[in-house]
Amino acid sequence: MKLEMRDAPGQLVAALRPISEVGGNIIAVIHQRNEKSDKGDTLSVQIVLELPDNRLSDLVRLIREQGVNILRIGHERLLYEKTVIVIGHLIHTDLGDTVDRIDSTGFAEVTGLNISMPAITQVSSARLVIRAVNREDMEQAIEILRRVSKEKNFLLVEPLEGIE
Amino acid sequence: MKVAILGMGSVGKGLLRVICERDLGLAVTAVADSRSALMDRDGISIEEVLEAKRMHGSCGDTSLTAMDVVTKGTYDVLVEVTPTNALTGEPGLSHILAALARGRHVVTSNKGPIAREYERLRRCAAEKGVMLRYEATVGGAIPIIHTLECGLAGNRVLAVFGVLNGTCNYILSRMAADGLSYEQALLEAREMGYAEADPTYDVKGIDSAIKLVILANTFWKKPVQLEDVDVTGIDMLTNDALRLAEEQDCTIRLIAEAIPDKGILRVAPRTVPLSHPLVVDGTLNAITIETDMAGEITLIGRGAGSVETASAIIGDILFIRDFYEGSHKKAP
Numbered sequence: 001m002k003l004e005m006r007d008a009p010g011q012l013v014a015a016l017r018p019i020s021e022v023g024g025n026i027i028a029v030i031h032q033r034n035e036k037s038d039k040g041d042t043l044s045v046q047i048v049l050e051l052p053d054n055r056l057s058d059l060v061r062l063i064r065e066q067g068v069n070i071l072r073i074g075h076e077r078l079l080y081e082k083t084v085i086v087i088g089h090l091i092h093t094d095l096g097d098t099v100d101r102i103d104s105t106g107f108a109e110v111t112g113l114n115i116s117m118p119a120i121t122q123v124s125s126a127r128l129v130i131r132a133v134n135r136e137d138m139e140q141a142i143e144i145l146r147r148v149s150k151e152k153n154f155l156l157v158e159p160l161e162g163i164e
Numbered sequence: 165m166k167v168a169i170l171g172m173g174s175v176g177k178g179l180l181r182v183i184c185e186r187d188l189g190l191a192v193t194a195v196a197d198s199r200s201a202l203m204d205r206d207g208i209s210i211e212e213v214l215e216a217k218r219m220h221g222s223c224g225d226t227s228l229t230a231m232d233v234v235t236k237g238t239y240d241v242l243v244e245v246t247p248t249n250a251l252t253g254e255p256g257l258s259h260i261l262a263a264l265a266r267g268r269h270v271v272t273s274n275k276g277p278i279a280r281e282y283e284r285l286r287r288c289a290a291e292k293g294v295m296l297r298y299e300a301t302v303g304g305a306i307p308i309i310h311t312l313e314c315g316l317a318g319n320r321v322l323a324v325f326g327v328l329n330g331t332c333n334y335i336l337s338r339m340a341a342d343g344l345s346y347e348q349a350l351l352e353a354r355e356m357g358y359a360e361a362d363p364t365y366d367v368k369g370i371d372s373a374i375k376l377v378i379l380a381n382t383f384w385k386k387p388v389q390l391e392d393v394d395v396t397g398i399d400m401l402t403n404d405a406l407r408l409a410e411e412q413d414c415t416i417r418l419i420a421e422a423i424p425d426k427g428i429l430r431v432a433p434r435t436v437p438l439s440h441p442l443v444v445d446g447t448l449n450a451i452t453i454e455t456d457m458a459g460e461i462t463l464i465g466r467g468a469g470s471v472e473t474a475s476a477i478i479g480d481i482l483f484i485r486d487f488y489e490g491s492h493k494k495a496p
């Protein structure tokens with residue numbers, strides 16, 4: 001996101017503090033001084049950050065409360081990640097198709113695939129990394145995977161997570 | 165307090181020994197096995213009955229049955245430790261119903277009746293103003309039911325996650341630690357006496373599911389059945405899968421999970437970070453409870469064994485005694 005603030009001591013820190021308050025993680029901060037503005041000396045700052053689900057609106061409110069102007073909020077990227085293990089006759093049953101079914105949703109994608117293949121008659125095991133924008137989309141992607149696993153007789157091993 | 169014990173297998177004998185060795189204020193007034201029974205209102209000699217069982221394979225009079233003990237014996241608490249039948253709950257179910265109908269307390273390690281007919285049994289006990297306790301049915305020596313009912317009273321239980329089957333945990337630990345194949349690890353579990361000759365109930369996740377039903381019925385407001393549990397076993401797991409998990413500092417364990425708000429009731433192998441408290445070794449059991457006030461609590465302990473199970477049963481018996489003693493004192 002791109003922010004605009006008065007070029008005065010403490011302003012940048014004040015603008016960044018809410019990010020950790022909402023549990024976010026700053027990946028990069030790029031700032032430029034002396035941008036033309038009619039409000040006097042301002043600083044414009046671009047921040048790349050990682051946020052827990054659904055905290056963006058809280059963050060926006062908290063930053064505004066600091067008297068900082070938000071010029072632009074960029075696109076949310078696929079940041080929610082889950083790793084699962086799938087066991088079965090993955091190759092015979094076309095693993096590509098399984099991956100496609102998730103990718104074709106448009107809201108989640110398989111970003112990593114690690115497969116072990118023993119003898120041709122034996123079952124193979126694969127680790128899939130799935131990414132989605134938020135928890136709901138991830139849950140839907142996993143639901144698809146559960147359905148495919150039932151259909152193709154795979155054993156799907158999901159990660160144990162708390163209740164959140 | 166007078167105790168009648170039905171079942172003289174691993175659990176029954178362990179319990180008898182503990183009662184014999186410790187001064188707990190308990191008198192055993194009846195015992196029964198599958199073929200015989202022995203009753204004495206003044207208390208039987210535990211040493212003699214253990215010896216008789218060892219010598220003859222039966223504990224007493226073959227013209228008497230366990231049901232005779234239940235309906236005619238003199239006792240305050242019936243301890244039901246006959247084999248689990250997950251489909252019918254019998255013979256435990258009939259024994260427990262008859263004892264409750266006589267207005268006697270019941271303590272059991274038998275999963276069948278509790279998993280199948282908990283609602284009915286609970287109502288029977290309530291009508292007669294007696295207690296039905298079943299600490300030993302889940303997690304062996306771990307006092308999980310006491311923790312849920314007493315220690316965490318007033319909390320809202322948000323979720324329970326558990327490693328509830330020692331056999332599966334042993335197999336998975338061995339596969340992970342020493343690269344044994346599933347078949348090798350199962351064979352070893354059998355040789356060590358951890359797995360039954362027919363391990364289907366364990367490895368298919370059914371035993372864990374039965375225990376999950378018992379747990380869920382304890383803290384969940386709505387009664388649940390075995391059929392409500394989504395069950396997947398460990399019999400399809402590969403060493404490759406464990407290796408793939410380890411590359412990410414995880415391992416695979418059979419986890420039973422109940423989350424009331426999401427309607428989740430599931431038993432399945434899951435990847436778990438190696439640092440997670442539920443990752444326990446060998447035949448150990450572990451249970452994590454998440455509640456609104458207490459946060460997260462994990463209990464770890466021995467999930468089976470003769471004396472370990474006796475520990476849970478003794479805890480229940482003494483709980484009942486102390487509870488009713490307390491109320492007598494308060495009476496005018």
Ligand SMILES: NC(=O)c1ccc[n+]([C@@H]2O[C@H](COP(=O)([O-])OP(=O)(O)OC[C@H]3O[C@@H](n4cnc5c(N)ncnc54)[C@H](OP(=O)(O)O)[C@@H]3O)[C@@H](O)[C@H]2O)c1
Nearest residue numbers: 171172173174175197198230246247248255273274468469
């Ligand atoms: N072992 C454990 O670590 C453990 C842990 C937790 C819960 N449990 C549960 O506790 C119960 C007992 O386990 P266990 O390991 O002691 O079993 P076990 O060694 O198989 O012993 C079962 C006992 O019940 C008796 N019995 C069978 N049918 C009977 C009947 N109709 N009436 C009266 N007695 C009968 C048997 O008699 P005979 O001696 O004549 O054959 C035997 O003495 C089971 O429900 C089990 O699931 C066991």
